[in-house]
Amino acid sequence: MQVGLFVTCLVDxxxxxxxxxxxxxxxxxxxxxxxxxxxxCCGQPGFNSGDxxxxxxxxxxxxxxxxAFDYVVAxxxxxxxxxxxxxxxxxxxxxxxxxxxxxxxxxxxxxxxxLVDVLxxxxxxxxxxxxxTYHDSCSGLRELGIKEQPRxxxxxxxxxxxxxxxxxxxxxxxxxxxxxxxxxxxxxxxDNKCQDVxxxxxxxxxxxxxxxxxxxxxxxxxxxxxxxxVLHVAEVLAGPEPEGD
Amino acid sequence: xxxxxxSFKRxxxxxxxxxxxxxxxxxxGGRFVEARAAVMTExxxxxxxxxxxxxxxxxxxxxxxxxxxxxEAQAQARGTQVHWAETAQDVNRILIEIARANGVRKIVxxxxxxxxxxxxxxxxxxxxxxxxxxxxxxYILQLAEEPxxxxxxxxxxxxxxxxxxxxxxKHHTPRQTDIPALCREAREQLRPxxxxxxxxxxxxxxxxxxxxSVVIVTNEGNGRMVTTLPRIHVAITGIEKVLPTLxxxxxxxxxxxxxxxxxxxxxxxxxxxxxxREGDPDGPEQSHIILVDSGRSRLLGTELQQxxxxxxxxxxxxxxxxxxxxGGHAYGWVYPGPIGAVLTPSYVGLENALDLxxxxxxxxxxQVVCPVKxxxxxxxxxxxxKSFSQGLRPWHERWSIMLWRTxxxxxxxxxxxxxxAARLLRRLGGKDRLLHRLPGLDGxxxxxxxxxxxxxxxxxxxxxxxx
Numbered sequence: 001m002q003v004g005l006f007v008t009c010l011v012d013x014x015x016x017x018x019x020x021x022x023x024x025x026x027x028x029x030x031x032x033x034x035x036x037x038x039x040x041c042c043g044q045p046g047f048n049s050g051d052x053x054x055x056x057x058x059x060x061x062x063x064x065x066x067x068a069f070d071y072v073v074a075x076x077x078x079x080x081x082x083x084x085x086x087x088x089x090x091x092x093x094x095x096x097x098x099x100x101x102x103x104x105x106x107x108x109x110x111x112x113x114x115l116v117d118v119l120x121x122x123x124x125x126x127x128x129x130x131x132x133t134y135h136d137s138c139s140g141l142r143e144l145g146i147k148e149q150p151r152x153x154x155x156x157x158x159x160x161x162x163x164x165x166x167x168x169x170x171x172x173x174x175x176x177x178x179x180x181x182x183x184x185x186x187x188x189x190x191d192n193k194c195q196d197v198x199x200x201x202x203x204x205x206x207x208x209x210x211x212x213x214x215x216x217x218x219x220x221x222x223x224x225x226x227x228x229x230v231l232h233v234a235e236v237l238a239g240p241e242p243e244g245d
Numbered sequence: 246x247x248x249x250x251x252s253f254k255r256x257x258x259x260x261x262x263x264x265x266x267x268x269x270x271x272x273x274g275g276r277f278v279e280a281r282a283a284v285m286t287e288x289x290x291x292x293x294x295x296x297x298x299x300x301x302x303x304x305x306x307x308x309x310x311x312x313x314x315x316x317e318a319q320a321q322a323r324g325t326q327v328h329w330a331e332t333a334q335d336v337n338r339i340l341i342e343i344a345r346a347n348g349v350r351k352i353v354x355x356x357x358x359x360x361x362x363x364x365x366x367x368x369x370x371x372x373x374x375x376x377x378x379x380x381x382x383x384y385i386l387q388l389a390e391e392p393x394x395x396x397x398x399x400x401x402x403x404x405x406x407x408x409x410x411x412x413x414x415k416h417h418t419p420r421q422t423d424i425p426a427l428c429r430e431a432r433e434q435l436r437p438x439x440x441x442x443x444x445x446x447x448x449x450x451x452x453x454x455x456x457x458s459v460v461i462v463t464n465e466g467n468g469r470m471v472t473t474l475p476r477i478h479v480a481i482t483g484i485e486k487v488l489p490t491l492x493x494x495x496x497x498x499x500x501x502x503x504x505x506x507x508x509x510x511x512x513x514x515x516x517x518x519x520x521x522r523e524g525d526p527d528g529p530e531q532s533h534i535i536l537v538d539s540g541r542s543r544l545l546g547t548e549l550q551q552x553x554x555x556x557x558x559x560x561x562x563x564x565x566x567x568x569x570x571x572g573g574h575a576y577g578w579v580y581p582g583p584i585g586a587v588l589t590p591s592y593v594g595l596e597n598a599l600d601l602x603x604x605x606x607x608x609x610x611x612q613v614v615c616p617v618k619x620x621x622x623x624x625x626x627x628x629x630x631k632s633f634s635q636g637l638r639p640w641h642e643r644w645s646i647m648l649w650r651t652x653x654x655x656x657x658x659x660x661x662x663x664x665x666a667a668r669l670l671r672r673l674g675g676k677d678r679l680l681h682r683l684p685g686l687d688g689x690x691x692x693x694x695x696x697x698x699x700x701x702x703x704x705x706x707x708x709x710x711x712x
Contacts, residue, residue, distance in 0.1 A: 007703050009653070013663050013670075014696075016703035035707055040653040046646045048607060048626060050633030054650045061654065138608035171566045175606025181642075182254070182604060183688025188261055188570045189606075190692070218693025221679055230696075 003031040004069035006062075006083075006108070008076045009041040010210045011232075018210060021238035022075040022111055029119050036065040042074075044082040049177050052090070059087045063101055071118065072108040075234045077140020078176075078209045080110040085143045110140055111234055112208060116149040123156030127239040130203035131161040132231070135193065135216065136169045137209040150208060150233045160236070165196040174215035190219035197228065204229035206236050246361045246392055250577030250589055250598035260571045269404050270572050277398075277563040280507025281614070287509060288499070298500050299618040301493045302554035305485075309545065312454040312487045313536065319457030323519030325532040333363035333539045340365060340446070340479060341372045343533055347477055349374060349443040353435075355463070355471040356380040357448030358396050358557065359481050359537050361579040362592070365446075376446070377438045379467040381431055388415045394573030396580060397505050397559040402572045435467070445471035445529065447517075449482030450501070450557070452534075455490045458518040459534060462501060464511050472517055478529040480517065484536050485553040497556060500616035504558040540592035548627045552587045554617040561611035561621060567604055576601060583611040583621040590628055599637055602628035641685075663702050671700035 003026055007019045019035075026033045040061060046054025062083065066072045074080050084105045091098040115121045132154065140146040154162050173179060173189025193216055197205045205220075207213050210232060217230035249256060260266055285291055305312055317327045328343075330336040336359070344352070352369060354360070354376055366387070369376040378387040382400035386393055388411055393399030400408070405422050412430055413420040421427065447468060449459040459480045461468050472478050488494050502508045521528030544550050562568040562582025573581030578589045578598070586601040595602075607622040615621065632638050633646075652659045674680050674697020683690045 009663075012703040013667055014698045016699060016701065016706050019703040019707070035704070037704060037708070038656040040656055040659045041649075043650075043653070046650050048629070049642070049646050050626070050629030050631070050638070051646045051650065052630055052634075054646065054653075057650055057654050061656075138606065138610075142609035142613055169610075171606045171608035171610065173566070173606060175608065178603070178606045180686055180688040182257070182600075183691050184261055185257055185567055185570060185604070186606075186688070187692030189566050192566075192570075214695055215693070218689075218695040221694040221696070222692060 001031050002068075002070050003033050004066045004072045005033050005035045006039060006042075006066065006072050006074040006079065007035065008074055008079045008210070010214070011075060014214065015210055015232070018075050018232040018234050021232070021234035022073070024238045025111070025115065025124065025234060026073060028125070029115060029121055031119075034069065039065045042079040042082045044079060045176050047082065047086065055082075055086060056090050059090050059101055062087075063104060066108075067100065067104055070107065071114065072104070073111055073114045074108070075111045075232060076209050077110045077137050077144055077146055078211060080108060080113075081139035081143035083108045110144055110146055110208065112149040112153060112237075113144060113146055116152060121153070124153055124237045125239070126157045126237050127159070128157055128236045129159035130229075131163055131201070132204040132206045132236065133163050133165045133197055133200040133202040134168060134233075135165070135172060135197070135205060135207040135212060137207055137212045138171050140208050141169055146208065150206075153237055154206070154233070157236070163200045163202045165200045167196055170196075172212045172215050174211045176211065179215060186215070187219065190215050191223075194219050194223060194225070198225065202228075204231050204236070206231050206233050208233045246364050246579050248578050248593055248597060250593070250601055253575065253577060253598075253600035253604065256575040256577055257571050260575045265404065265407070266402055266572055269402055270569060272404070273401050274569065277505075277507060277559070281504060281560060281563070282507075284503045284507045284509060288503070294496065294500060295616055295618055298497050298616055299554060301488065301497060302556070302617050305487050305489060305493075306545065306550060306553050309484065309487065312489055313484060315454040316452050316457055316487055319455065320519070320534060321457070323457050324522075325457060325519050325534055328533060328535045330535050330537045330539065333537075336360070336363040336481060336535055336537055336539070337365055337368035339535050340481070341368065341374075343477065343479060344369070344372070344374055344444055347443065347531070349477065351438065351442045352376040352444045352446055353379050353438050353442040353471050353475065354383070355445070355447045355461070355468045356383055356399070357446060357481050358393070358579055359448060359483055360446065361393065362537070362539055365481075377435070377442070379435050379439070379471060380465055381428065381467075384431055384435065385411065388412075392574065393579075394581065395559060395562065396557050402574065439467075439470045439474050442475045444477040444479060445473075445475040446479050446481060447472050449480045449486060449534070451494055451497070452482065452487040452536075453491055453494060453516070454487055456516075456518055458516045460494060461513070461515045461517065462498065462511050463513050463515070464506070464508075466513070468513055468515060472515065473527045473529065476530045477533070478517070478520075478531070479533040479535060481535045481537060483541055484538050485541050497617075501556050501558050504560040504614065504616040544591055549587065549591055549624055551619050552584065552591065552624055554619050555584050555588075556617055558616055560614040560616065564610045564614050565605070566608065566610065567606070576604075583625070584619070587621060587624045587628065595628060595631055595635070596637055599632060602626075602632065645685075660702070660704065664705060667698050667702050668700055670698050673697065
């Protein structure tokens with residue numbers, strides 16, 4: 001099974017070790033993973049800011065980079081949501097192009113969704129130890145229905161303890177460019193999220209989207225919390241990853 | 246209503262720094278959310294009813310012209326006088342004409358958000374008449390001289406203590422914070438007005454085309470007083486509120502009250518069909534309805550038409566994490582929250598409410614609870630596209646997006662730029678590896694210390710590893 005890894009622009013730039021953790025998980029699960037070197041971004045930042053052309057241009061790139069694979073996997077519910085839900089409306093004037101894109105979107109998965117729903121993986125080998133609380137990122141939850149998959153995998157790690165926070169489904173305030181345009185509302189929303197995270201007393205806050213994690217970590221550190229670990233679910237599932245960072 | 250949506254960002258800052266608003270919003274917090282979730286468990290086929298309700302609303306809108314004509318004919322046949330208001334100003338003009346022709350001096354009002362659009366109370370006062378709000382929340386706000394901040398719970402931004410203070414000051418009564426006692430106090434103030442008013446004004450949750458009825462769904466008895474005691478009743482509502490049949494209404498109302506306050510049904514559901522007939526024990530001598538367009542028909546046939554499905558339950562704002570933190574006033578017009586972020590720019594002009602479609606993380610919480618399945622995030626994105634393509638967004642935003650798109654379309658350029666950025670960010674992160682300030686991204690770093698990246702991109706590291 002050939003899987004194309006869509007690293008996502010944020011992971012590529014801000015936290016490569018999430019990409020390596022994803023790679024490790026997929027390879028351990030028996031996939032042949034290829035990282036197309038030409039890949040850039042799914043186009044969501046521009047698309048959500050009202051530039052439809054960003055969506056179209058990036059969808060075409062995505063098609064060129066990934067059409068050859070059996071599956072495409074991304075360590076992000078947000079980018080996967082963009083591809084699965086929004087690429088479907090981008091080329092109404094070209095039905096055959098749209099059909100190819102739809103076929104590719106349909107085999108594009110968020111990491112935990114792919115591991116659990118496609119590969120039917122029930123547990124992963126991870127040496128992660130400690131308590132963690134899981135934040136449901138909005139696109140993953142509401143566009144893709146990701147809720148149980150990451151929890152099931154974390155629960156399968158013997159040395160990990162999952163503690164639910166209050167309102168795990170409430171947005172952390174990231175919203176891509178939202179947090180730049182309307183930073184003060186975003187900060188207040190992040191405060192609420194940090195409060196809910198800290199109330200669990202968990203060692204780590206875990207999520208499936210680096211955008212949300214950077215937002216939460218950025219706010220936690222500014223509020224003076226230097227010890228709560230902020231981890232991508234791939235990092236937890238793959239165990240500590242010394243390389244790449 | 247005074248439009249302040251163009252200063253949204255300033256409004257937000259003020260609201261975030263207003264301790265009493267913040268306290269009251271926290272207290273309000275999840276009450277409606279929890280009540281809705283609990284009552285929805287009564288319905289074993291919620292999703293099917295939502296689909297049906299959305300289809301009913303779509304059918305109403307797709308044939309709006311014929312259903313409105315049918316409504317008019319049916320209403321007239323039962324003695325209601327039907328008036329058409331193309332603009333908000335027309336609403337005020339028509340209402341004042343009816344009032345003047347009948348020597349009206351005092352008006353009692355039950356809740357009507359549409360009348361807020363035209364600033365009806367001010368127009369009535371300017372015409373030398375008195376309009377008294379009788380919905381408890383609206384009454385409080387009229388005393389406080391404030392606009393509503395929520396479409397079904399207009400005074401949700403006020404605490405009991407603030408209301409107690411206000412009543413004591415305006416009624417010259419001893420201050421009391423017991424809620425039933427405050428309600429009694431308001432009732433005592435309002436009763437003489439109900440009995441002496443010449444005209445009652447109400448809104449209308451729905452118009453039933455097949456019977457010519459106006460439906461009012463409410464929890465307070467004032468709705469019945471306003472529509473039956475005075476000799477003239479005027480209902481004011483939007484043209485989009487029409488439903489083909491009573492059967493359709495029975496479907497939609499199952500979702501309306503549950504989505505709104507989390508009740509299986511409200512205390513009152515009134516169907517008003519014409520004036521008092523011979524032998525009727527009560528009812529007005531004259532029944533009027535003002536059907537308001539005021540921007541609505543402009544949305545028909547566009548991508549935004551789905552917004553007209555709205556049945557005004559307020560669930561979208563109750564569940565919106567942005568609304569929950571800033572309250573309704575920050576949105577700067579009649580309709581706050583996600584539906585307001587779509588309707589306000591559509592009704593008052595995008596250029597006058599540019600920030601509203603941006604005031605969402607597109608988290609989708611609104612869409613999930615909307616009883617008529619309005620794709621609110623998608624509609625906000627449509628408005629963002631309009632803002633962008635019409636060049637209404639700030640130049641630096643447009644330029645950043647276009648630069649980003651260009652770079653991301655050229656992989657080698659993109660690889661070079663991201664390599665550079667990774668190194669630069671690493672250096673800016675300094676010893677503690679935290680980014681305290683990022684020029685151009687102040688909105689982000691004002692409240693955050695962002696973890697700096699490691700200095701090399703994933704693709705660089707991957708290539709090295711492969712080599």
